[in-house]
Amino acid sequence: MKSLFKIASILLLAFLISCGGNDAKKEDNKIKIGSKPETTQKKEPEKTETTKSVTDMDNKGIGPISSVNLGDAVDTKLASRGEEVFGNLCTACHKMGKKFVGPDLSGVTERRSPEWIMNMIMNPEEMIKKDPIAKKLLVENNMAVMANQNVSKEDTRAILEYFRQHDSQ
Amino acid sequence: MKTIQKLLLSLSAGLLLVGCGNNSNQSNGNSGAMASSNAEKVYVAPGEHDEYYAFMSGGYSGNVTVYGLPSGRMFKEIPVFSQFPTNGYGYSEETKAMLNTSFGFVPWGDAHHPDISQTNGELDGRWIFINENNTPRIARISLETFETDEIIEIPNSAGNHASSFVTENTEYIVAGTRFAVPNPQKDMPIDEMKGEFKGPLSFISIDQDTGHMNLEFQLNMPGFNYDLAHPGRDKSHGWFFFTSYNTEEAHSMQEVNASQNDKDFIAAVNWKKLEEYVKNGGGKKVAGTYAHNIYDESTQTATTEMKEGVISVDPRNVEGAVYYMPVPKSPHGCDVDPSGEYIIGNGKLSTQLSVYSFTKIQEAIKNKDFDGDAYGIPILKFESVLEGVVDSGGLGPLHTEFDGKGYGYTTFFISSEVVKWKVGTWEVVDRKPSFYSVGHLMIPGGNSRNPFGKYMISLNKITKDRYLPTGPELEHSAQLYDISGDKMELLSDFPTHGEPHYAAGIPAEMLKSKSKKYYELEENNHKYAAKSEDATRVERNGSEVHVYATTVRSHFAPDNIEGIKVGDKVYFHITNLEQDFDVPHGFSIIGANTSEILIMPGQTKTITWEPKREGVWPFYCTDFCSALHQEMQGYVRVSAKNSNTKLRWSLDDEWRE
Numbered sequence: 001m002k003s004l005f006k007i008a009s010i011l012l013l014a015f016l017i018s019c020g021g022n023d024a025k026k027e028d029n030k031i032k033i034g035s036k037p038e039t040t041q042k043k044e045p046e047k048t049e050t051t052k053s054v055t056d057m058d059n060k061g062i063g064p065i066s067s068v069n070l071g072d073a074v075d076t077k078l079a080s081r082g083e084e085v086f087g088n089l090c091t092a093c094h095k096m097g098k099k100f101v102g103p104d105l106s107g108v109t110e111r112r113s114p115e116w117i118m119n120m121i122m123n124p125e126e127m128i129k130k131d132p133i134a135k136k137l138l139v140e141n142n143m144a145v146m147a148n149q150n151v152s153k154e155d156t157r158a159i160l161e162y163f164r165q166h167d168s169q
Numbered sequence: 170m171k172t173i174q175k176l177l178l179s180l181s182a183g184l185l186l187v188g189c190g191n192n193s194n195q196s197n198g199n200s201g202a203m204a205s206s207n208a209e210k211v212y213v214a215p216g217e218h219d220e221y222y223a224f225m226s227g228g229y230s231g232n233v234t235v236y237g238l239p240s241g242r243m244f245k246e247i248p249v250f251s252q253f254p255t256n257g258y259g260y261s262e263e264t265k266a267m268l269n270t271s272f273g274f275v276p277w278g279d280a281h282h283p284d285i286s287q288t289n290g291e292l293d294g295r296w297i298f299i300n301e302n303n304t305p306r307i308a309r310i311s312l313e314t315f316e317t318d319e320i321i322e323i324p325n326s327a328g329n330h331a332s333s334f335v336t337e338n339t340e341y342i343v344a345g346t347r348f349a350v351p352n353p354q355k356d357m358p359i360d361e362m363k364g365e366f367k368g369p370l371s372f373i374s375i376d377q378d379t380g381h382m383n384l385e386f387q388l389n390m391p392g393f394n395y396d397l398a399h400p401g402r403d404k405s406h407g408w409f410f411f412t413s414y415n416t417e418e419a420h421s422m423q424e425v426n427a428s429q430n431d432k433d434f435i436a437a438v439n440w441k442k443l444e445e446y447v448k449n450g451g452g453k454k455v456a457g458t459y460a461h462n463i464y465d466e467s468t469q470t471a472t473t474e475m476k477e478g479v480i481s482v483d484p485r486n487v488e489g490a491v492y493y494m495p496v497p498k499s500p501h502g503c504d505v506d507p508s509g510e511y512i513i514g515n516g517k518l519s520t521q522l523s524v525y526s527f528t529k530i531q532e533a534i535k536n537k538d539f540d541g542d543a544y545g546i547p548i549l550k551f552e553s554v555l556e557g558v559v560d561s562g563g564l565g566p567l568h569t570e571f572d573g574k575g576y577g578y579t580t581f582f583i584s585s586e587v588v589k590w591k592v593g594t595w596e597v598v599d600r601k602p603s604f605y606s607v608g609h610l611m612i613p614g615g616n617s618r619n620p621f622g623k624y625m626i627s628l629n630k631i632t633k634d635r636y637l638p639t640g641p642e643l644e645h646s647a648q649l650y651d652i653s654g655d656k657m658e659l660l661s662d663f664p665t666h667g668e669p670h671y672a673a674g675i676p677a678e679m680l681k682s683k684s685k686k687y688y689e690l691e692e693n694n695h696k697y698a699a700k701s702e703d704a705t706r707v708e709r710n711g712s713e714v715h716v717y718a719t720t721v722r723s724h725f726a727p728d729n730i731e732g733i734k735v736g737d738k739v740y741f742h743i744t745n746l747e748q749d750f751d752v753p754h755g756f757s758i759i760g761a762n763t764s765e766i767l768i769m770p771g772q773t774k775t776i777t778w779e780p781k782r783e784g785v786w787p788f789y790c791t792d793f794c795s796a797l798h799q800e801m802q803g804y805v806r807v808s809a810k811n812s813n814t815k816l817r818w819s820l821d822d823e824w825r826e
Contacts, residue, residue: 088690092702092721092746100821101724143796147722149748150687 051136052103055111061131063119064153070114074165081155082162089149090159096166101144103137109167114160121156124148210651211661213240218681221613221674223626224283224297225647228668231278233299233310238613238624238674239649241663249308249317250278250301257766258317262740262775263695264464266471270304270322271458279303282333282397282671285312286375290337290402290509290618294679296380298333298342305329307344307373309380311466314685318464321382323371324457324479325352331370331398331411337618341385341440343400344371345411349392349418353456362420364544366392369481370411372440381463386447386480388491390436391544392418394427397502397568402618403509405527407441410512412500416543427499428518432551434493434543435503435514437530442490443482452482467694469773485545492534493543495551496523502568502609506577506592507618511556515566515579522566522579524595526556557595561588567608568671570615572622572652578615580607580627587627587650589657601657603648605631612652613674621676625650625657628669635662645669686750688771695773697742702726706825707818714739714816720754720768721746722795724820725788728803732816735780735809741788744773755791758805765791780807 060066086094093101108117112133120127120134124146127134138145151159213219219237227234231251235244252259252268259268259276268274278301286295296318297310305323310316323329323344331345345368351357352367369387376383393413401408416433419426446452457479464471484491497516504513512530514523532538533553540550565583572578576598579588585606589599607629613621627650632643644664651658690700699705699717705726708715714737719726725743733739743756747770757765758778766774780786790801808814817826 087703088701089746089748092719092724092726101721145722145795147747147749147752151748 050140051133052111054133056116056133057111057113059116059131059133060113061116061119061123061134062126063123065115065118065122065156068114068118068157068160070164074168075161076165078158078161079165080162082158082160082165085151085155086159086162089151093144093147102141102146105163105166107167109160109163117160117163118153118156120146121149121151121159122153207651207658207660211239211241211649213237213242218677220677221621221624222677222680223611223613223672223674224285225628225665225669225672226280226283226299227666228281228645228670229279230667231280231301232667233280233283233297234666234669235315236647236663236665237677238626239660241647241649241661243666245315246666247310247315247317249299249310250275250280250306250320252276252764254764255767257764257774257776260764260776261766262777263470263773266473267317267320267462267464269460269462269473270306271324271460271475272304275304277303278306280308280667280670281330283673284333284335284342284616285673285675286339286380287335287337287617288339290406290507292614292617292619292675292679293339294675294683295339297673298335300329300332300344302328302330302347305344305346307333307342307382309382311380312680313683314466316464318380318466319382320460320462321373321384322459322461323373323384324459325354325367325369325387325455325481326350326371328394331395334398334400334409334616336400336409336440337402337406339375339377341372341374341400342382343398343409343411344373345395345398346370346390347394347396349394349415352389359420362392363418364392366418368392368395368413370395370436370438371479372443382461384459384476384479386443386452386482387457388438388443388484389481390484390491391546393434395436396500399503399505399512399616401509401512401527402505402507405505405509405512407439408527409438409440410503410505411436411438412496412503412514414499414517430498432495432497433499434548435496435500435512435525436546437492437494437512437549439490442487446487446490447480447482451487452480454478455481466688467692469688469693469695489534491546492530493546493548494525494530494554495540495548497521501566504569504571504577504616507571507573507620509618511592513569513577513579515568517565517567517582519566520560520562520564522559522561522569522590523555524557524559525554529554529556559588559590559595559597561590561597561600563588563600568610570610570612570625571620572612572615572625573620574622576622578610578612578625578652578657580610582606582608582630587625587657589652599656601650601659603627603629604635604646604662605629605633607648609669609671611672611674613676615674621674623651623653624674625652626672626674628665628672630668632664636664687748687752688769690744690746690748690771693744693771693773695742695744697740697775698744698773699742700744701746702820705818705820707732707816709816712737716741716818717744718742719744719746720756720790720801722752723790723797723801725756725790725801725803726820727818727825728820729806729822730803730818731806731808732814733780733805733807734812734814735783735807737780739778739780739805740775741778742773742775743768745770747771752794753792754794754801756788757791758788759786767792780805783807783809 221238248258328347330347349366415427496514497519502515563581
């Protein structure tokens with residue numbers, strides 16, 4: 001599945017490059033403010049290379065978490081606490097399966113190390129200043145800063161478990 | 170070659186001169202090593218913190234301002250008795266009740282004397298109390314949230330000036346009556362005042378866990394004007410002392426007519442005796458309607474309870490509880506030294522301070538050493554209770570505080586100076602002018618058993634030329650003195666907001682670590698909170714519409730609302746979902762006849778809006794919250810009263826209804 005996605009994005013990239021010289025395409029790229037949208041249907045954003053397609057499981061991020069012991073199976077009790085906390089403190093900006101203010105978090109446990117995820121939740125100010133991936137994410141997300149919601153270590157761990165549960169389903 | 174040499178020479182000479190010029194300028198700027206060291210004493214480097222908090226009453230602003238010492242920087246204005254559109258206090262649905270009184274909603278007050286709670290006679294930093302003079306009230310402010318948590322009205326009183334001073338374990342705070350009035354109030358000729366008017370002194374107990382105030386009893390004193398007060402401490406704990414003026418009981422042209430007697434009175438009140446008397450069923454319940462407003466931090470909402478009746482105590486009925494002591498001429502401050510032995514009467518229209526001895530007072534009471542009585546209240550013989558006199562030659566002594574190192578500091582309004590004198594010998598050791606016409610002064614802890622005698626501020630009534638002129642109306646001015654040495658040293662001037670009648674200071678270390686940073690969302694029990702975006706919604710109930718909305722950097726949920734109609738009353742209940750320090754969001758909407766609201770992280774606040782015209786109207790965040798703050802806005806579609814526009818709302822075009 002993952003490799004399919006990679007191939008697709010490479011193909012798309014190739015397509016975009018090949019279209020570079022096309023005059024008609026250039027016309028489309030002109031700024032057209034003021035014209036009524038023809039349909040109310042939303043345009044899918046163009047697929048470009050984003051950090052979402054970058055997998056870096058070695059990066060542990062910067063912050064209080066240096067290692068996390070994950071169980072083999074998902075701790076469902078912990079995950080449901082995580083879902084509750086996520087619902088209260090995070091969903092104003094993050095949805096599962098949809099980019100909102102912040103990135104879509106589905107599949108995040110396959111892209112980022114557990115330490116990175118926890119550090120991003122617990123230490124966002126430093127992460128968006130110093131961590132290479134977090135820095136890129138800030139730019140990609142319209143400079144909307146990741147808010148520090150002062151989530152306790154226990155609750156952050158629970159959120160991680162909720163992500164794992166989500167990604168395993 | 171020569172010309173080049175010359176050129177070089179003159180160039181370098183020129184440089185040298187310029188360089189020297191700069192040097193000499195610099196040393197001129199520093200002229201007076203004193204000036205530079207004074208600058209260093211008040212300089213708090215960027216990012217560093219002040220040593221003390223100073224809480225200043227705002228006088229006619231009705232509020233309290235928070236300053237840092239020694240820098241004189243203002244940190245916050247805490248709304249107390251006045252509506253404050255800056256954050257919505259007194260406008261928001263949650264805080265409107267704080268300003269309820271038996272006279273209805275009163276949007277303004279005159280804040281006078283802040284006093285910090287004490288334990289064993291020392292500052293404990295739990296709460297700060299402040300009185301309102303105009304419509305008699307006392308407020309309690311939390312020193313964790315720096316918000317007003319409670320206001321109690323004082324019935325049967327007028328001009329609540331001798332207030333809100335705290336006994337040494339915060340058992341009671343008092344409220345005096347500066348404008349004697351009929352008690353109970355009645356329709357009667359003004360010029361029949363004498364003997365008919367009363368000056369009740371109220372005793373309000375404090376619940377040690379919650380801080381809640383309860384009006385325990387009123388001492389129904391003769392109708393003099395009770396001006397200021399202080400509790401006894403240490404050995405005199407259990408007593409309270411109140412100055413009074415207008416013992417003439419003049420009802421007009423008091424400027425002249427209330428200054429006829431050579432001496433007025435300090436009332437010495439044994440409140441422990443009164444407390445016991447009341448506990449044993451003494452006193453009688455009299456009429457008196459008053460509002461008691463409490464802000465609940467859990468529901469984040471204030472409620473008003475209208476109460477009826479108060480225990481009134483006739484001072485003549487409690488043996489050994491109330492005495493008068495003569496004091497020269499229209500006294501103002503009534504201050505007690507840290508040991509509790511000396512009570513200082515500041516005779517405003519006299520030149521001297523009268524120092525009374527608590528030991529001598531007790532002896533005089535025991536020996537019935539009286540000099541007649543006033544309305545049946547025994548008057549202690551002046552000579553028998555007087556310990557000494559501070560004769561400084563200054564004019565108009567107003568108020569005294571102590572440094573804990575054996576000295577008193579007294580302000581003199583008319584001669585515009587602060588005088589330092591030695592406790593025990595009463596000799597004057599130093600005096601410094603104030604600019605101009607000083608009222609009260611404040612030493613952090615200076616009215617407790619344990620003053621922090623490093624700084625003193627004078628609160629000056631006249632500003633005149635001290636700052637750049639700003640038209641006829643000027644802010645008042647405070648001056649900071651270093652009192653750590655033998656001589657006082659004036660360090661700096663800084664303007665203050667409103668009219669600080671008094672102030673209370675406390676070491677920063679006692680408060681800063683417990684200052685609240687944000688409210689926990691999980692502990693938010695506001696009736697109209699939406700604690701996540703899932704919970705946001707709009708509900709119609711007749712012409713009342715309730716919007717349950719949230720904020721987070723940087724959007725409202727919902728941010729589009731349709732189906733509001735002209736004539737509706739819309740309640741915007743905004744919950745700030747942030748959980749971090751210093752991330753408030755604001756909310757305002759075009760044409761609102763209320764104010765904006767500032768919602769602290771984790772908090773819910775409500776403001777109402779009554780749309781007058783059809784159209785699509787914007788609302789937005791008023792407090793710069795992020796790089797996308799300018800984008801933090803939304804629209805409300807307002808349709809005609811009889812329209813069929815469906816009530817629906819959305820965020821990111823996901824419409825719900």
